[in-house]
Amino acid sequence: MNRGGGYTLSRLEEKLSDLKGKFPFLDVGCLGKSFAGREISLVGIGEGKKSVLLVGAHHGMEWITTGLLLRYAEEYCRAVSEKRKISGVDADRIYETRRVFLVPMLNPDGVELQINGADPQNPLVETLSETCGGDFSHWQANGRGVDLNHNYNAGFEEYKSKEPALGIFGGGPTRFSGEFPESEPETAALCAFIRREEPRLLLALHTQGEEIYADYNGYIPPRGGALAARMAALSGYRVARPEEAACYGGLKDWFVSEFRRPGFTLECGKGVNPLPVSQEAAVYASIRGILLSFPTFI
């Protein structure tokens, strides 16, 4: 059916092979596999040693972030191939001295459930269906009912102790943190990659709210505050702190506390999730300055 015309994994793969055809220097690989066995795409652009990492679609309803990262990849690659400037810097110079890693869709199983409903490829589909009354339209979690952005090792136990009060007693559409940190194949693969590559900066794209989060429990690594302010100036978004329940176990939380390097959550666009495909161009326009400048921040 494809509810809302969103980005499923097959559309992502099509778009990546199209981009690879246009820009052969784009590296397209695989980060690992999802719970239901789907490949998680990993894209690399550039030849530098210093890297940044941008991650989209932690959450099923937030597939528009995949489209945003693909627009960015295309615009950046085009600027490199046409030897144009980005934010006043030669794009091919950025290409030679930086490496940009993109994980456009960390949670392909969750996106599949949200867009297409009950997923025959998922061995747990009947159990998952019971947790949401057969309606997957608000599905945020992965293919095992774990909310990936609560599954990282930062404040995991604190959040776990709050789950009962939030009405969370196990896997379901949203906010269940899992049995232990990195229990899910998607988060385990991403964390292993981060430990190996040690990116200098991290940006995790979510929707929505036009906000930038830069701290973990009040801690902001060196340069994190200044960069957040710069990102706010480039986008018109505001630097804020997430609501209480969203404060723990996120990718940015783990990255910031583990590596003491700047990491950000970018809440793209404004409206009701899932933001419709019709808003993709406008939301991209709002964060384009942040994305294009991001590799120049290191």
Ligand SMILES: [Zn+2]
């Ligand atoms: Zn999200």
